[in-house]
Each structure stands twice: as C-alpha cells, then as structure tokens.
Amino acid sequence: MSEKQYEVTELLGDGISAEIRTSVHAVADALPEEYVFDTIDLTYENRKKGARPLYDKAIESMTRTGRGLKYPTETVEESPNAVLRKLAKFSVIHRPVSTIPGVATNFAKKIDLDIIRIATGGTYDDPGQMIGDYAAASLRVVDRQTCEHAARYAFSIAARDRKLLASSSKYTIQRVTDGLFESIVDEVAKDIQFAGQITHRRELFDALLAKLIMRPEDYNVILVLNEYGDFLSDLAGGLIGSLGLGASVSLSFDEKSRVRLAMFDAAHGTAPDIAGKSMANPTAILLAFSLLLAHIGEPRSADALKKSLFDCLEAGETTGDLGGKLGTMELTQAVIGRLKNHLKAG
Numbered sequence: 001m002s003e004k005q006y007e008v009t010e011l012l013g014d015g016i017s018a019e020i021r022t023s024v025h026a027v028a029d030a031l032p033e034e035y036v037f038d039t040i041d042l043t044y045e046n047r048k049k050g051a052r053p054l055y056d057k058a059i060e061s062m063t064r065t066g067r068g069l070k071y072p073t074e075t076v077e078e079s080p081n082a083v084l085r086k087l088a089k090f091s092v093i094h095r096p097v098s099t100i101p102g103v104a105t106n107f108a109k110k111i112d113l114d115i116i117r118i119a120t121g122g123t124y125d126d127p128g129q130m131i132g133d134y135a136a137a138s139l140r141v142v143d144r145q146t147c148e149h150a151a152r153y154a155f156s157i158a159a160r161d162r163k164l165l166a167s168s169s170k171y172t173i174q175r176v177t178d179g180l181f182e183s184i185v186d187e188v189a190k191d192i193q194f195a196g197q198i199t200h201r202r203e204l205f206d207a208l209l210a211k212l213i214m215r216p217e218d219y220n221v222i223l224v225l226n227e228y229g230d231f232l233s234d235l236a237g238g239l240i241g242s243l244g245l246g247a248s249v250s251l252s253f254d255e256k257s258r259v260r261l262a263m264f265d266a267a268h269g270t271a272p273d274i275a276g277k278s279m280a281n282p283t284a285i286l287l288a289f290s291l292l293l294a295h296i297g298e299p300r301s302a303d304a305l306k307k308s309l310f311d312c313l314e315a316g317e318t319t320g321d322l323g324g325k326l327g328t329m330e331l332t333q334a335v336i337g338r339l340k341n342h343l344k345a346g
C-alpha cells in the first residue's frame, strides 16, 4: 500500500462519462500514490429523482476533500455546471492550453499557456437595460477581492517553474475598472515572496492577441478579467486545433485567498452519439486529472501522466476522433504502459 493517500470527490455524469471514468480509475491505480474516490451520482437518471440534495452532497464532499473531478453532464432542466458554479462560488477558472501532438492545426508554432480567468463580474453578470428606446447600457463590475484571489493563484502557478506572468487588459482606456485590476496585480506581485523569481508584465489585451500569435513562446501564464478570458480561451483552443480536448479547473477561495475548493473537468460534453461504444477519447479527462495531480502537490505523477498521454498521441496511438484505431481502454492501457518510464525519469 502507498504511503500517500488522497481522497478525490468525483461527480458522475452522462453519456461517455462512465467510460472516461473507467480510464481515470485505471490510471489512478497505476500511480505511486493511492487515490480514493468519493463518488456522487450526478447522472440525469439520478438528478431526475431530486437534484438539489445531490448538488448539496457534491459541494459538501468537495469542501471536505478540497477537490472534485467532474465528468460531463447532460443539460436538461438545468445546467449542472451552472448550479455547481453558483453553489461553490467559483470565481476563477484556470485553463491550460498547450499544443497536443497528433491534432491537426492551422497554427504552425507551439503554445504552452496557463490562462487564469476571473470568471465572475465584468459585464457578464448584468444583462443590461434600455435607455429609452435609443440605446442600451450594462454595468461592468470588477471587484477587488476576486482580483486578489486570481492574482495570488496566478503567481502560485507561475512560481511552479518560474514562468512569465502577463496580466492583460485595456487599462489605458478602461482606466477605473481595468486600472483597478492591474493595480491589484501589482500589489500582489510586491507582496508575495517569490515574486522576484517571476517576470510580471502588463500588456494591452489587443496587442497581446497579436503578439501571442506571432511569438507564442513569450507567453506562459496569462491573467485576465472575465470577457478577455472568455475570448482568449477559445482563441487558444482554436490555435491548438481543438476546443474539446482541453481541461480546466474552477476555483473558489477563502477570505485569505487560499483555494477552498477546486473542481477539474474536461471541456467536451457527454458525446451521446458515441456513448457506450468504447470510442470516447479520454485525453481531456486525463489532462483534467493531471491538473488535479499538480494541484494537490504531485507534480511528478502529473507530468508523467501528461507526457505518457502525449507520447501515445504523437505515435498515432489514439481513438477514432483523432484518426486512430484504439478504443477508450486500449488508449488508456497504452498510456499506463508508458507511465513507469516517465515516473522513473521525473
């Protein structure tokens, strides 16, 4: 038995969820640490019988363990993601986007980004209102505490391997709102001990979009407000040739800006057209699991999993959606087969 044991809340979903969950469990069993899953059944079948107690149970379990792995859920009466976001008070989304071997893309360069997005406020919380019948206006909110949470988290990600951190906004135009955001990032940069090891720079968001495409190697961690993060995440997904193969983590914080709860998930949905056919690609959920491993402080396992997965994809050992011939578990076994070597090298 392993000395290290971690409990992980997992939230069961619909469609291909059961298949990709089997893949996660097989990989978890092959890692040096022991992973114990507290499973909450959020399948539609179960939600139909009464969803609210299930969501409460999910939040209770994730608050206790500090982490959750969520499988895709079908949106029927409600969007489980939206409900969980509200109940858990998720305010920041971290989405790593890196070039995935074997995925066709129009973009020739490699990218390796950690996009940290403030996921509340901006203009998205206000539907706006008409001014007479000649115009419409909406309120844009940037709150101090969420900026601080996001900034401290972004610096902690940059500190993992002394990366560059760019905070980006339109601070020369939106002087009050974006100006507040940038001033808080500066305050946090001065306050934290490891700031000296990280290069932080401010960039205007429009220029960043152009420079990111011309010189992606100049960017590692990018910290942005809500709308900018929304656009940037999809742009980056487009650059790597896929919106569905990514993973992300939604975060909520305590009053001291420490992560209270982190929920990891794949970007794709339940894929009902291929559910139960062993055709599901487990790449995104394994990337989400790798992100979880890094978050709990197991970087060696996190890196080994990502490298093993990318080795398989590079060798063309993959599922049908990427032009390969393998089923979900065959790809999973191919990943596990490579894990040992990467764990040794790590």
Ligand code: NAD
Residues within 6 Å of the ligand: 013, 016, 071, 072, 073, 074, 075, 076, 081, 244, 265, 266, 267, 268, 269, 270, 271, 272, 273, 274, 279, 280, 281, 282, 283, 284, 321
């Ligand atoms: P989808 O991502 O489920 O499917 C789009 C296409 O991509 C389909 O052809 C599907 O077969 C394919 N695909 C998706 N994931 C795949 C995988 N892992 N391996 C191989 N192929 C894969 O999007 P959709 O069809 O628009 O949505 C279906 C359901 O999923 C809806 O009920 C939607 O609300 C829900 N959804 C849930 C989440 C979530 O829980 N995070 C996210 C998006 C959509």
